[in-house]
Every structure is written in structure tokens, then in C-alpha cells.
Amino acid sequence: xxxxxxxxxxxxxxxxxxxxxxxxxxxxxxxxxxxxxxxxxxxxxxxxxxxxxxxxxxxxxxxxxxxxxxxxxxxxxxxxxxxxxxxxxxxxxxxxxxxxxxxxxxxxxxxxxxxxxxxxxxxxxxxxxxxxxxxxxxxxxxxxxxxxxxxxxxxxxxxxxxxxxxxxxxxxxxxxxxxxxxxxxxxxxxxxxxxxxxxxxxxxxxxxxxxxxxxxxxxxxxxxxxxxxxxxxxxxxxxxxxxxxxxxxxxxxxxxxxxxxxxxxxxxxxxxxxxxxxxxxxxxxxxxxxxxxxxxxxxxxx
Ligand SMILES: *[C@@H]1O[C@H](CO)[C@@H](O)[C@H](O)[C@H]1NC(C)=O
Ligand SMILES: *[C@@H]1O[C@H](CO)[C@@H](O)[C@H](O)[C@H]1NC(C)=O
Ligand SMILES: *[C@@H]1O[C@H](CO)[C@@H](O)[C@H](O)[C@H]1NC(C)=O
Ligand SMILES: *[C@@H]1O[C@H](CO)[C@@H](O)[C@H](O)[C@H]1NC(C)=O
Ligand SMILES: *[C@@H]1O[C@H](CO)[C@@H](O)[C@H](O)[C@H]1NC(C)=O
Numbered sequence: 001x002x003x004x005x006x007x008x009x010x011x012x013x014x015x016x017x018x019x020x021x022x023x024x025x026x027x028x029x030x031x032x033x034x035x036x037x038x039x040x041x042x043x044x045x046x047x048x049x050x051x052x053x054x055x056x057x058x059x060x061x062x063x064x065x066x067x068x069x070x071x072x073x074x075x076x077x078x079x080x081x082x083x084x085x086x087x088x089x090x091x092x093x094x095x096x097x098x099x100x101x102x103x104x105x106x107x108x109x110x111x112x113x114x115x116x117x118x119x120x121x122x123x124x125x126x127x128x129x130x131x132x133x134x135x136x137x138x139x140x141x142x143x144x145x146x147x148x149x150x151x152x153x154x155x156x157x158x159x160x161x162x163x164x165x166x167x168x169x170x171x172x173x174x175x176x177x178x179x180x181x182x183x184x185x186x187x188x189x190x191x192x193x194x195x196x197x198x199x200x201x202x203x204x205x206x207x208x209x210x211x212x213x214x215x216x217x218x219x220x221x222x223x224x225x226x227x228x229x230x231x232x233x234x235x236x237x238x239x240x241x242x243x244x245x246x247x248x249x250x251x252x253x254x255x256x257x258x259x260x261x262x263x264x265x266x267x268x269x270x271x272x273x274x275x276x277x278x279x280x281x282x283x284x285x286x287x288x289x290x291x292x293x294x295x296x297x298x299x300x301x302x
Pocket of ligand 2: 100101
């Protein structure tokens with residue numbers, strides 16, 4: 001029997017996205033190094049991966065990652081060894097936006113034997129971005145069909161519509177309402193953080209593109225920079241969980257790490273309904289800057 005699910009480990013390593021490059025953070029070295037035995041060890045697979053997404057299908061794991069044309073890999077064990085199968089795109093995306101040859105943060109889901117890969121086109125420090133989708137019925141290296149943009153921000157068709165006017169079309173994730181099966185795209189963002197938009201029944205576009213029924217999932221009030229991105233949503237036992245990255249990502253060297261408390265970390269909140277509002281373990285709204293930091297004891301959250 002064919003089974004498919006997204007592994008919780010995806011959320012633990014689903015780092016992502018764009019970020020304004022201009023934060024000035026000057027920690028001392030004593031603030032940089034810290035030892036811990038409470039953070040989970042990384043997966044020891046043979047791949048160095050940015051923004052991975054793993055799908056289990058036909059007794060194998062398929063790992064999609066940000067990279068040239070969206071490479072994907074196959075393994076019998078989630079610990080590897082991984083071998084590359086091919087790429088989702090056979091060249092540049094058909095969307096003229098961002099970096100068309102090096103998408104970020106793919107999320108692949110399956111329905112009835114068809115795979116849908118949502119990918120991001122952007123560049124660092126810009127919200128001139130798009131989320132596109134490609135489909136295939138095979139995971140054997142054969143060509144996927146690129147359907148183009150689902151949403152755009154900054155420039156292009158639909159980017160003048162709220163909330164695309166204030167957010168950043170990066171880091172797609174996907175969830176279905178467990179009662180109805182209705183599909184939603186989660187995305188964002190760094191600019192105004194993370195959002196959710198209903199998808200059409202074919203999962204290739206958003207509903208009501210002139211006035212989408214968008215809800216905001218997370219937000220950091222009262223700050224110039226709002227570094228939340230890379231969301232991933234799961235359903236477990238009557239709750240929807242949104243996992244996301246918080247803090248400064250990328251482009252720092254060993255002396256330029258963020259100060260303690262501002263590091264990139266993965267947070268989670270949950271809701272009884274797919275549309276929220278989501279709260280963390282202390283009951284704080286994700287829309288009010290909440291989010292429980294995921295540690296080794298994360299399993300106690302669910
Ligand atoms: C998967 O790999 C891990 C690490 O090498 C190993 O401990 C485990 O037994 C493997 N699982 C299977 C089902 O082969
Ligand atoms: C896209 O990104 C890759 C990898 O960072 C880079 O080598 C390439 O020059 C970029 N292309 C464009 C058009 O910016
Ligand atoms: C699933 O795919 C099969 C084969 O393409 C098709 O016959 C069937 O109608 C599809 N089922 C649904 C629920 O879409
Ligand atoms: C712009 O988007 C709308 C809504 O998705 C669509 O109907 C229209 O065909 C698009 N126009 C172009 C030029 O792509
Ligand atoms: C609801 O959740 C259960 C358990 O995770 C799953 O088996 C089922 O397919 C889900 N239903 C829908 C419509 O997503």
C-alpha cells in the first residue's frame with residue numbers, strides 16, 4: 001500500500017527564507033558559544049540540506065531541498081544514504097521573479113498519486129518573491145509540469161492585492177482541514193510574518209485571487225524586523241500545529257552570530273481549527289509574538 005506523510009523531523013530542520021541583511025548585531029564571543037545537552041542532535045544523513053522536505057511514498061523517503069531546479073533524493077532509511085533522483089524543474093521556473101534557477105524551500109504533497117511541489121523564488125533581503133507549483137505523477141526523475149505562480153509579492157500579477165501588499169511570498173507549506181479535506185497554503189515571510197490562504201480544489205491556485213480569505217498565523221508586534229518564516233503545519237489528535245522559524249537567519253560568520261535570545265530557533269503553536277488563532281504552551285497568541293521553542297522535550301507539547 002502506498003502511504004505518504006510528512007515527517008515531524010521536517011519541521012525540526014525546515015529552516016528557510018529571506019531576510020533583510022541590515023541587522024547590526026555585535027555579540028561578544030562569550031555570548032556566541034554555548035554548550036547544551038538539551039537540543040536534539042541533527043540527522044546524520046549524508047546530505048547537507050537547506051530547507052528540506054521529506055515525503056514517504058512506496059516504502060521510500062523522498063527528500064526535496066532548495067537548490068538548482070529543486071533537487072530531490074531517495075533513500076530507504078530517513079538516515080540515508082540518499083541518492084539523487086533528479087530535479088523538479090528541468091530549467092528555470094516559468095515565473096519571471098526572484099532567482100528563477102535556484103528556488104528555495106520546496107514543500108511536496110501528494111493526492112491520489114499526483115505530487116504537488118510548491119517552491120519559492122526570491123532573493124535575499126527582498127520581498128519581490130513568488131510561490132510556484134509543479135506537479136508530477138512519478139518520482140523517478142521524469143519531468144514535472146511547472147504550473148507557474150500561485151502567489152506573488154512585490155511585483156507581478158496579484159501582488160497589489162492584500163495581504164500580498166505587505167507580506168513576502170516565500171516558504172510555502174500546506175495543510176488540509178481534517179474534517180473537510182480543504183487545502184490551504186501557508187507562507188511567509190519576514191515581512192509581516194506568516195499567513196494562510198485557501199487553495200482551489202485543484203491545489204494549483206488560490207481562491208478568490210482578487211480578495212483572498214487570508215488569515216495571519218504569526219506576527220511579532222512592536223519591532224522593525226519581524227523574523228518569522230519557514231512554516232510547516234501538521235495535524236494531530238484534534239489540533240493543528242504550526243511550526244516556524246524565529247530569529248535571525250543566515251549570512252553571519254562566527255563573530256557575527258546574533259545575541260542570545262535572537263538566534264534562529266524553531267517554535268510551535270497550536271489551534272483546534274486550521275485557521276487559528278494559534279497559541280503557544282503558555283496560551284500566548286502567535287499573533288502576539290508567542291511560540292513555544294522546540295527542545296528535546298518537544299514531544300511533551302503534543
Ligand atoms: C536506519 O539507519 C539508522 C542509522 O544508521 C539505523 O540505526 C536503523 O537501524 C536504520 N533503520 C532501518 C529500518 O534500516
Ligand atoms: C541564483 O542563485 C544562485 C545560487 O545562489 C547563484 O549562483 C545565481 O547566480 C543566481 N542567479 C541569479 C540570476 O541571480
Ligand atoms: C484517482 O486517480 C485515478 C487514476 O487516475 C482516477 O481514476 C480516480 O478517479 C482518482 N480519484 C479521485 C478521488 O480523484
Ligand atoms: C492574473 O491573475 C488572475 C487571477 O489569478 C488571472 O485570472 C489572470 O489570468 C492573470 N493574468 C495574467 C496576465 O497572468
Ligand atoms: C484526518 O486525520 C487522520 C489522522 O491523521 C487522517 O488519517 C485522515 O486522512 C485525515 N483526514 C483528512 C480529510 O485529511
